[in-house]
Amino acid sequence: MSTSLRNNGxxxxxAGAAALLLAGLALAFYWVPNAPVEGFRQRIFYVHVPVALxxxxxxxxAAWKGLRLLSTRDRxxxxxxxxxVHMGVIFGALTLVTGSIWAxxxxxxxxxxxxxxxVLFLILFLFYSAYFMLRYSTDPxxxxxxxxxxxxxxxxxLIPVSFLAIRLAEGLIHPVVFDRNVxxxxxxxxxVTFGVCLAGTLALAGALYVNELTGKRLDERLRExxxxxx
Amino acid sequence: MTYLGDVAALARKDLLLELRSRDTVPAMVLxxxxxxxxxxxxxxxxSGTLAAxxxxxxxxxxxxxxxxxxxxxxxxxxxxxxGLVLTPADRSAIWAAKGLAxxxxxxxxxxxxxxxxxxxxxxxxAELVAGVLLADLGLAAVGTLLAAMAxxxxxxxxxxxxxxxxxxxxxxxxxxxxxxAADPARYLGFLGLYDLVFxxxxxxxFEYVVTE
Amino acid sequence: MTSAEKYVTAAYLVVLGVVLxxxxxxxxKLARLEREVTELAELARQRxxxxxx
Numbered sequence: 001m002s003t004s005l006r007n008n009g010x011x012x013x014x015a016g017a018a019a020l021l022l023a024g025l026a027l028a029f030y031w032v033p034n035a036p037v038e039g040f041r042q043r044i045f046y047v048h049v050p051v052a053l054x055x056x057x058x059x060x061x062a063a064w065k066g067l068r069l070l071s072t073r074d075r076x077x078x079x080x081x082x083x084x085v086h087m088g089v090i091f092g093a094l095t096l097v098t099g100s101i102w103a104x105x106x107x108x109x110x111x112x113x114x115x116x117x118x119v120l121f122l123i124l125f126l127f128y129s130a131y132f133m134l135r136y137s138t139d140p141x142x143x144x145x146x147x148x149x150x151x152x153x154x155x156x157x158l159i160p161v162s163f164l165a166i167r168l169a170e171g172l173i174h175p176v177v178f179d180r181n182v183x184x185x186x187x188x189x190x191x192v193t194f195g196v197c198l199a200g201t202l203a204l205a206g207a208l209y210v211n212e213l214t215g216k217r218l219d220e221r222l223r224e225x226x227x228x229x230x
Numbered sequence: 231m232t233y234l235g236d237v238a239a240l241a242r243k244d245l246l247l248e249l250r251s252r253d254t255v256p257a258m259v260l261x262x263x264x265x266x267x268x269x270x271x272x273x274x275x276x277s278g279t280l281a282a283x284x285x286x287x288x289x290x291x292x293x294x295x296x297x298x299x300x301x302x303x304x305x306x307x308x309x310x311x312x313g314l315v316l317t318p319a320d321r322s323a324i325w326a327a328k329g330l331a332x333x334x335x336x337x338x339x340x341x342x343x344x345x346x347x348x349x350x351x352x353x354x355x356a357e358l359v360a361g362v363l364l365a366d367l368g369l370a371a372v373g374t375l376l377a378a379m380a381x382x383x384x385x386x387x388x389x390x391x392x393x394x395x396x397x398x399x400x401x402x403x404x405x406x407x408x409x410x411a412a413d414p415a416r417y418l419g420f421l422g423l424y425d426l427v428f429x430x431x432x433x434x435x436f437e438y439v440v441t442e
Numbered sequence: 443m444t445s446a447e448k449y450v451t452a453a454y455l456v457v458l459g460v461v462l463x464x465x466x467x468x469x470x471k472l473a474r475l476e477r478e479v480t481e482l483a484e485l486a487r488q489r490x491x492x493x494x495x
Contacts, residue, residue: 025454041446044453051457070438094460098453105449127396134393137385146438147379151393157431158397161424165400168407168420208464215471222478229485 010214013207020200027193041105046193048098050201051091052117056159058088058205059124063156066149078145079220081152082135083213087205089128095121116166123162127155236319240327245334247304254300258293258339263346265289270350282351283358283409287402289343290362291369291395297335298373299390301328302381311381315440325374325436332377333370340366357418361408364421365401368428372397375432378439400424 028046062084069077099118100110113119131151138144248254269285305311314324340362348354373394380390401424407417 039446040444041450043450047453047457070435090460090464094457097456097460101449101453101456105446123396123399130389130392130396133385133389134379134383137383137389139384142442143382143439146441147382150375150435150438151379153435154397154428154431157427158400161400161427164420164423165403168417169403204461208461211468215468215475218475222475222482225482226478229482229489 010207010210013203013210017200017203017207020196020203024193024197024200027189027196032189032193033187041102044098044102044105045190046197048095048102049194050198051098052095052121053198054201054205055088055091055095055121055124057202058084058091058209059128059152059155059159061209062088062152066152069145069149070153073142075142075145078148079216080213081149083209083216085128085131085152085155086212087209089125089132090208091201091205092121092125092128096125114170116163116170119166120159120162124155124159127158131155233320233323236323237326237330240314240319240324241330244328244331248331248335254297255335255338257300258297258335259342261296262289262293262339262343265292266343266346266350279352280410282347284406286343286347286351286409287365287405290340290365290405291398291402293339293343294332294336294366294369294373295391295394297332297339298377298394299387301332301374301377306381311378311440321437321440322433324440325378325433328378329370329374329432332374333366336366336370355409357414358409360418361405361414361421364408364418364425365405368401368421368425369398371425371429371432375436375439378436382439397428 024046028043032043032046034040034042062081065077065081065084068074069081096118099115099121103112103115103118104110111118131148134151135144135148138147266286266289269282269289273281273285302311305314311324315321344354344359344362376393376397377390380386380393383389401421404417404421404424408414408421411417
């Protein structure tokens with residue numbers, strides 16, 4: 001029963017993601033007017049920011065599952081935490097790429113150290129890439145599960161600390177040359193479009209998460225079966 | 231035994247071991263001085279005084295890394311860690327003791343590095359010393375936990391820098407700020423915050439890293 | 443197409459491309475899992491025959 005429920009969840013999430021993302025795309029290109037300062041390029045906002053927030057959500061989910069693992073010692077949380085980090089790294093990489101494109105359209109450069117979110121994502125990308133190294137180079141077992149969970153917990157603490165560090169470093173090391181000029185008050189149409197795109201991206205991440213988790217579980221079951229038959 | 235007694239006994243063991251074998255501290259001292267000499271040649275003429283302060287922090291972070299790579303070497307080679315974990319002492323006492331030993335080694339290396347920096351490059355002010363002391367606490371706290379993780383993996387020494395460097399970027403920011411900014415108090419405060427947050431987190435989670 | 447339009451389109455296409463790449467990699471993974479299941483099923487069948495004999 002649990003399997004069929006899980007698959008229904010994947011179906012609902014995938015269908016929701018498809019509908020919301022299509023709607024979001026239509027709204028972003030045909031409904032939202034050009035922004036006063038940013039003009040047409042402001043439309044990257046509707047892909048870049050939802051993807052970034054989704055990556056944060058994945059990292060937060062991974063830490064939550066890690067915390068559950070440490071408190072209950074239930075092994076299934078290990079794969080859930082791992083899958084969440086996996087999704088977070090995919091969306092984090094997308095944030096870096098779309099952010100880089102935004103920097104190019106706004107300031108004519110592919111990378112700017114004065115763009116806080118981008119720098120933060122670069123640090124997080126490095127940090128969570130090392131998570132994979134940690135997992136791949138450690139023998140499977142409860143100790144690896146514990147270490148991965150602890151590392152995922154460190155990640156969510158590192159996010160605000162790094163953000164603070166980047167703000168501190170900004171005035172000091174890299175003077176702020178560019179200002180993003182995001183309009184302070186989003187118009188209602190922008191807000192609605194952003195909400196639809198965010199919901200769609202989160203649903204997409206959820207659908208991918210459920211699929212990936214099933215795949216990783218299958219992988220583990222097969223390994224157990226192979227050991228049992230050997 | 232009390233918790234503090236356990237920590238003191240374990241830390242004393244590490245310090246005595248180093249006193250007898252002398253394999254870590256001389257290497258760290260030599261490394262940091264060699265790094266400073268390399269920096270002299272990697273700074274083109276006219277790159278200014280600020281760049282030297284930045285490089286000092288690179289040297290400190292990598293020296294800490296060098297010390298951390300060896301932190302659990304004895305335990306791993308002699309398979310002592312499993313035994314230590316089985317003793318009635320609280321597991322976090324192992325972390326605290328190892329962290330204190332790493333901190334002591336790092337301080338010894340800096341006792342040479344900072345005068346050498348003042349001699350070769352720029353004067354060392356009170357803010358810089360305060361920054362170094364606060365940064366050392368954070369580096370030792372986080373580094374000891376990560377070194378225990380790396381020691382459990384097959385990649386070992388290769389893994390530690392990958393885990394360590396992204397996590398200590400905030401320390402570099404705080405340290406560089408404390409050395410060059412007009413208002414070092416903000417950066418020192420930030421270093422203190424980092425120490426507090428990550429020391430508590432490492433202290434609380436070390437148990438899970440060394441047990442099944 | 444203005445350059446802003448090109449970049450905006452590129453940003454959306456990158457996301458689509460990465461999701462498709464993920465699907466392709468997942469297909470490879472599924473193929474591998476299928477191969478393993480076939481192998482294990484064969485192994486289990488042989489073992490059953492041996493026990494019967």
